[in-house]
Amino acid sequence: MIEKGKISASQMGKMLYLAILPTAILTTPAITFKFAKQDLWISPIWALCGLIVIFVSLRLHRMYPGLNIVQACERIVGRFPGKIIGFIFPLFYLYFNGIIVREYSEFVVGAFLIRTPLIVVSGSIVLVCAIAARGGVEIVGRFSELILPAFITLFLLIVVPIIPDLQVTNMLPIMPEGIRPSIEGAIVLQTWFSEFLTASFLLPFVADQKKSQKSVYISLLAVILTLIVSNLVTLLLLGELTGNYTYPFLTVARYINLADFFTHLESLFMAIWVLGAFVKICVFFYVTVLGAAQWMNLSDYRPIVFPLGLLLILFSMWVAPNFQELTHAIATSVTLAIITLFVIIPGLLFCIAWVKRRLWIKS
Amino acid sequence: MGTTKRKSVLVLVTLSIHALLLAGCWDRTELNDLAIITAAGLDLTEDHQLELSVKIYLTSPSSSSQQMGGTSGPDKGAAGLSVVRSAVGLNMADAASRLQQLLSRRMFWGQDEVFVFGERLAKEGLAEPMEFLTRHYAPRERANVFVSKGAAKDVLLLNPPIERSVADMLREMSKSQTGLNVKMKELAQMMAGRAKAAVVPLVEIESEQENPTSFPLIRGTAVLKNGKMVGSVNDRATRGIMWLRNEIKEGTLTISPNNTKGYVSIQLLRAHTELIPHIQGDEWSITVRINARDDIVENTTDLDLSNPKHIKKLETELGYDMKQRTDMALAKAQKELNADIFRFADAFYRKYPKKWNENKDRWDDIFPKVKVKLEANPKISRPGLTGKNLFKPNQR
Amino acid sequence: MDWAAVLGIAAVLVIMVRYEWPQLKPQMKREKTAYAVLTAVGGALALLLVFYPEMPGPTQGLDALYKPLVKWMDHFIEKRSG
Numbered sequence: 001m002i003e004k005g006k007i008s009a010s011q012m013g014k015m016l017y018l019a020i021l022p023t024a025i026l027t028t029p030a031i032t033f034k035f036a037k038q039d040l041w042i043s044p045i046w047a048l049c050g051l052i053v054i055f056v057s058l059r060l061h062r063m064y065p066g067l068n069i070v071q072a073c074e075r076i077v078g079r080f081p082g083k084i085i086g087f088i089f090p091l092f093y094l095y096f097n098g099i100i101v102r103e104y105s106e107f108v109v110g111a112f113l114i115r116t117p118l119i120v121v122s123g124s125i126v127l128v129c130a131i132a133a134r135g136g137v138e139i140v141g142r143f144s145e146l147i148l149p150a151f152i153t154l155f156l157l158i159v160v161p162i163i164p165d166l167q168v169t170n171m172l173p174i175m176p177e178g179i180r181p182s183i184e185g186a187i188v189l190q191t192w193f194s195e196f197l198t199a200s201f202l203l204p205f206v207a208d209q210k211k212s213q214k215s216v217y218i219s220l221l222a223v224i225l226t227l228i229v230s231n232l233v234t235l236l237l238l239g240e241l242t243g244n245y246t247y248p249f250l251t252v253a254r255y256i257n258l259a260d261f262f263t264h265l266e267s268l269f270m271a272i273w274v275l276g277a278f279v280k281i282c283v284f285f286y287v288t289v290l291g292a293a294q295w296m297n298l299s300d301y302r303p304i305v306f307p308l309g310l311l312l313i314l315f316s317m318w319v320a321p322n323f324q325e326l327t328h329a330i331a332t333s334v335t336l337a338i339i340t341l342f343v344i345i346p347g348l349l350f351c352i353a354w355v356k357r358r359l360w361i362k363s
Numbered sequence: 364m365g366t367t368k369r370k371s372v373l374v375l376v377t378l379s380i381h382a383l384l385l386a387g388c389w390d391r392t393e394l395n396d397l398a399i400i401t402a403a404g405l406d407l408t409e410d411h412q413l414e415l416s417v418k419i420y421l422t423s424p425s426s427s428s429q430q431m432g433g434t435s436g437p438d439k440g441a442a443g444l445s446v447v448r449s450a451v452g453l454n455m456a457d458a459a460s461r462l463q464q465l466l467s468r469r470m471f472w473g474q475d476e477v478f479v480f481g482e483r484l485a486k487e488g489l490a491e492p493m494e495f496l497t498r499h500y501a502p503r504e505r506a507n508v509f510v511s512k513g514a515a516k517d518v519l520l521l522n523p524p525i526e527r528s529v530a531d532m533l534r535e536m537s538k539s540q541t542g543l544n545v546k547m548k549e550l551a552q553m554m555a556g557r558a559k560a561a562v563v564p565l566v567e568i569e570s571e572q573e574n575p576t577s578f579p580l581i582r583g584t585a586v587l588k589n590g591k592m593v594g595s596v597n598d599r600a601t602r603g604i605m606w607l608r609n610e611i612k613e614g615t616l617t618i619s620p621n622n623t624k625g626y627v628s629i630q631l632l633r634a635h636t637e638l639i640p641h642i643q644g645d646e647w648s649i650t651v652r653i654n655a656r657d658d659i660v661e662n663t664t665d666l667d668l669s670n671p672k673h674i675k676k677l678e679t680e681l682g683y684d685m686k687q688r689t690d691m692a693l694a695k696a697q698k699e700l701n702a703d704i705f706r707f708a709d710a711f712y713r714k715y716p717k718k719w720n721e722n723k724d725r726w727d728d729i730f731p732k733v734k735v736k737l738e739a740n741p742k743i744s745r746p747g748l749t750g751k752n753l754f755k756p757n758q759r
Numbered sequence: 760m761d762w763a764a765v766l767g768i769a770a771v772l773v774i775m776v777r778y779e780w781p782q783l784k785p786q787m788k789r790e791k792t793a794y795a796v797l798t799a800v801g802g803a804l805a806l807l808l809v810f811y812p813e814m815p816g817p818t819q820g821l822d823a824l825y826k827p828l829v830k831w832m833d834h835f836i837e838k839r840s841g
Contacts, residue, residue: 095817296793300790303787303790303791304790304797307800311797318808318814319818321813325818329821332822333824334818335832
């Protein structure tokens with residue numbers, strides 16, 4: 001095995017939480033609102049893809065202990081198809097991480113550092129993430145353990161002071177057209193829930209395997225709850241305007257005013273964003289590097305960290321010419337691609353593995 | 364040996380690069396490079412262009428070096444000077460960029476808490492400037508908005524004696540909740556909402572132009588329909604609007620009870636308004652239930668206000684007074700302006716979403732015919748420190 | 760401007776190689792190849808992006824792959840937000 005580090009089950013849960021949530025808080029309310037309207041806060045409950053993906057990764061790991069989905073794939077469908085999938089996965093992680101880096105820098109540049117070139121922002125975060133990923137899974141795991149309390153404190157610092165400004169009537173009537181709009185709104189969210197497949201790449205390094213199942217499910221639950229809270233707060237503050245703002249939750253942070261001196265808190269949001277995006281990019285980048293090293297049968301993944309980091313920066317430039325096309329792609333083709341790759345393919349693999357095992361037991 | 368040395372050099376180089384970046388000097392801006400805007404006014408010129416005026420708070424370079432970007436705390440030393448500059452442009456963004464050309468410092472919108480729209484512009488429509496103000500990252504969603512009688516620039520030119528600047532004055536006055544307090548976010552919500560009608564407090568200038576003690580005053584309300592100002596409502600009816608919109612937080616009501624001479628004044632402690640819509644067949648009606656708690660603060664009548672019977676009577680009188688005010692507001696909004704400024708549309712939608720969706724295009728026809736029933740329940744909780752008037756009638 | 764970017768890319772590549780290459784042991788043939796290939800791909804892509812920033816990217820590829828579904832989703836989104 002090329003990774004010698006070990007993480008605890010709770011570290012894995014924290015990594016997954018931070019690897020999924022930050023971008024979901026920022027960008028999803030606007031898209032979800034288009035479909036779900038005032039049922040915006042119900043949408044995160046429909047986390048179907050998250051459940052499927054977690055179930056599949058846990059089961060596959062139980063069938064093939066110590067192997068992630070790509071390695072297990074070679075055992076299930078044979079060497080050649082396994083190699084193809086083993087190539088697609090790191091490539092897609094690289095591409096998808098490029099989107100995340102781009103989103104991160106677009107936000108930082110669009111809302112705060114207007115005059116700073118995009119490449120400076122994306123380049124610096126990728127450099128930091130590359131250094132962290134080079135340190136191995138243990139380092140990334142400890143970072144998320146360190147960052148999570150800060151993340152939650154900052155989140156509460158935005159959510160609690162805004163309470164006096166909330167208008168509860170904004171959420172009424174609840175489900176006027178049944179549950180359909182809220183489910184439609186949840187389609188985009190499936191992209192984020194599918195990212196739980198990352199668990200499959202982390203499971204082999206968990207020291208206390210018995211707790212890993214519980215930890216992943218708690219992580220999913222925490223993501224759902226946090227999204228419900230953030231969507232609800234956004235909705236109760238902005239009402240009909242939610243869909244019009246690019247970053248509704250940022251507007252929430254900007255609106256806080258406690259006793260006339262606790263104001264202009266968007267810097268808090270910026271802190272959340274940088275911390276969260278750092279863990280997210282780190283985890284995804286680590287998976288990319290690990291997957292690529294395994295595919296090439298390297299004895300160590302460290303040498304390819306920086307070349308892949310360079311590629312990551314380039315991908316972040318390459319994914320879309322401008323922000324509008326980026327959001328459009330996220331809402332359409334990227335969602336489809338991620339559902340195919342993270343949900344359908346692992347699901348099929350699991351079915352094949354299950355049938356094979358049944359046949360093998362019978363014979 | 365060679366590699367370790369090379370490595371440490373590399374680490375040092377990387378660290379120093381980071382030191383350069385982390386200092387934030389990339390797009391460094393000192394406080395005295397900024398023109399801090401405290402209030403902005405928008406007017407329409409004769410040839411239908413937009414005139415943007417800004418009130419700039421001048422920070423003197425010497426006193427600002429230690430105090431970066433703070434919002435709180437009293438000003439140290441001499442109160443800073445404020446100046447007004449304005450520029451004309453095709454639209455908001457154009458005017459803003461032209462305005463920048465007149466300034467030696469870069470415009471900074473982050474502290475702008477007040478936007479005043481001139482009456483002429485409001486009549487022409489606020490949709491265009493509001494579009495810029497919500498899209499651009501700098502203007503605050505929490506800034507207060509006003510419509511001025513006359514030019515907005517004249518309001519900005521005032522230097523009222525009590526507060527630091529006219530912006531502070533307007534903001535504090537609207538915060539006291541005796542008049543409407545409308546934030547930019549709320550205006551956007553109202554303009555884009557179901558009713559397409561909005562209310563904005565109306566600012567007037569008290570006393571003559573040249574008088575140094577002239578100051579702005581919030582008096583009445585401008586009513587907007589589809590983004591355009593269609594009329595205004597006086598002070599008394601504004602209270603009615605506030606009752607109906609559940610925005611009354613404090614205030615003093617003075618009534619003259621029947622069969623007695625003199626007045627009783629009552630201070631409002633708590634008030635809550637509830638809109639209960641009904642649709643029966645083709646008839647849309649709404650019940651407005653107002654619950655209020657008050658204290659008596661002055662009594663110049665002969666009534667003994669420690670007597671529960673008299674209190675009952677006073678409460679009925681109060682309810683009648685509230686009804687008068689709300690009726691005034693309703694008559695104006697329903698009959699004259701046809702602007703649903705009371706959020707009736709939302710109330711109907713929340714209770715009857717299906718019916719609403721069928722009829723939303725006809726709302727302009729329905730709204731004037733909505734029957735409004737007022738149930739006012741003012742409760743007087745305490746008579747104050749005295750019961751009966753201490754002084755005999757011949758002393759008054 | 761373009762040439763400044765090229766110089767920048769060259770500088771980044773030189774720093775990367777100078778940093779990593781000495782750490783690779785002579786017997787790590789596979790790693791050396793992987794490193795060289797990935798760095799070369801990175802450099803080439805960087806140059807391409809400098810001179811042809813409008814070059815179709817992976818997103819367009821995905822769009823093409825899922826064309827019928829994307830069309831349907833676009834239609835759907837428009838219907839909802841309209």
